[in-house]
Amino acid sequence: MIAACLCPHCTCCSWVRTDPPLRTSGIITMSWMSGTQAGMQGLLNVTADSLAEYCGLTGDHQANSVFLESQLGLLQRNPSQSVINSEFCAKYLPALVDAYDAQDAAFNIPMRMLNAVAYLPYFARFLLTTAKTSICKTQAHRMATASSAPADPVHIVEMCQFLSTLLALQGTNSVSEEDKQALLPKLREWNRKYQKQQITRCLKQLEDDPETTILAGGLKQHCESSLNECGFDGCGKSGTSKLLQCSRCKTAVYCDRDHQKKSWPSHKATCFPAVF
Ligand SMILES: [Zn+2]
Ligand SMILES: [Zn+2]
Ligand SMILES: [Zn+2]
Incomplete structure (x- = not known):
């Protein structure tokens, strides 16, 4: 039986399962998993390699948004979050960016993983030395030209958070004027509708709000500090x-x-x- 994902953070993904997933405070309970004990342990054990597998970078190269989402949720409560994310970046960041480049949609699995590691110096260094094109320009273009927004507001917030970080790291000038004009009304509407600071910040960055520009400069300096200090x-x-x-x-x-x-x-x- 194929059914849509029922996890509370997601309305876009689908996967094969037999029972509805039960989710308490961000952690999927395992009753719905038809897999083995080892499979369950695997899902609970967040590592750089498991993240890469669920992003579709290794293994059978099938991304699994449900597993990735639950692992990212677990990771947020893990004191070793920065260690695991750093190892992931060191091993898989170029492959993740390739996977991101191959997408069309504004919201996708590689984007979610990139958003999770965007605060690390590994990502800052990748942007400064290895990125072939501006990820900020790409993300803004995808969001500007998308015919519809993700159905789940949580995904919209996540997307805006990612663009906001990219705007801070790569500058608002990397976004084309055309994309900017298409994106601003969307951001204003989401901002009115959802009133989330990630959306507000993203909007103010694109509007070149002076105070927000200073805050964004601070974020860039912080993210790049270990590269030049x-x-x-x-x-x-x-x-x-x-x-x-x-x-x-x-x-x-x-x-x-x-x-x-x-x-x-x-x-x-x-x-x-x-x-x-
Ligand atoms: Zn989901
Ligand atoms: Zn080192
Ligand atoms: Zn020194």
Whole structure:
């Protein structure tokens, strides 16, 4: 039997199942799963590799939005969230961006995963050094030209949150004037209808609201700080030219070997060999 997804955060996805999923505070109860005990443990055990599998980047390359959604929900309550997301980025970010580029819709599985890791220095470095085109331009264009919005307001908020982060990191100038004019009325309508700060912030960024522009600049600086500021707590030396880069993750820099050594105990948790 094929039925639509009934999880409260989603009205767009569908998958094969026999019983309706029951969901309490963001965690899917497992009674509806016809899988084995191992399968259930697999869903509860969020790792960089499991996220990649449910994004459709590995395994049978079939994305699973229900599993990804429940793992992202679990991850938000996981104290190791940044560690798992960092490992994911180091291993899979280029593949995830390729999967994102191959989409047409404004809201999609790679977009949700990108939104979850967009605050990390790995993502900031990817945008600065590896991104072939502006992801911000792409996301804005998809949202501007979409004939309909996602049915679920939660998805609209998530989409706006992602665009807002991209606008901060890549600048509002990366959005074409045509897309901007098409997007503004949509954002104003969603803002009226749902009154969520993620939508308001996105709208104000596109309107070049001075106060919001300053806040966005702060976010960009924060996201990129580990790329251009000595990672030793309290050092504060900056400027990309004379700083040593961590050769493993390439997302941390230090003014000298001593500060790099002293920072290692705290840095090592999120330092993973980056494939880009
Ligand atoms: Zn769903
Ligand atoms: Zn230093
Ligand atoms: Zn490192």
